[in-house]
Amino acid sequence: MLIITGRGKGSYAGEAVVRPAVLRRLARLQRQGVVADVREHTPGSFAVKLAPLSELLAAPRRIKDPPPGRAAAPEAVAGLRPATTAALRALAERSLEVLGAPRTPQLVEAEMAHHFSRLVLAVGKGPDREARLRAAARAARDELDNA
Numbered sequence: 001m002l003i004i005t006g007r008g009k010g011s012y013a014g015e016a017v018v019r020p021a022v023l024r025r026l027a028r029l030q031r032q033g034v035v036a037d038v039r040e041h042t043p044g045s046f047a048v049k050l051a052p053l054s055e056l057l058a059a060p061r062r063i064k065d066p067p068p069g070r071a072a073a074p075e076a077v078a079g080l081r082p083a084t085t086a087a088l089r090a091l092a093e094r095s096l097e098v099l100g101a102p103r104t105p106q107l108v109e110a111e112m113a114h115h116f117s118r119l120v121l122a123v124g125k126g127p128d129r130e131a132r133l134r135a136a137a138r139a140a141r142d143e144l145d146n147a
Helices: 018-031 051-057 072-078 082-099 103-123 129-147
Strands: 002-004 036-041 045-050
Touching: 018 036, 018 045, 051 082, 051 129, 072 103, 082 103, 082 129, 103 129
Parallel strands: none
Antiparallel strands: 002 045, 036 045
């Protein structure tokens, strides 16, 4: 991905504002497991390699990050559209299979809740949130299939 910030020549007093802010955000996203690599492409842009979804799911929670809480209660998952629930269930079952864990109903539900809590933070708020959640769950499952 190419992020163009500009050099900051047009900024007040010629002092870049956007570029350092974007660099700080990219560093944070790298610590969170969202970004795999950042390098300067030109003096006004960055080349960014996104991390695989599996790294985001496996990244440890940092003290500064908001706690995931219990947003992933089975009731929250139950309120999703059937297609989204199916995508989360498929991801959970594949994840348990990769781990070599039994696929009992309780473990599948717990794994669905775990993935839901991680993915819902990753997709953020905004329009089509559930569609983005569903796409992220499918992408994570595809990664597990191709690993």
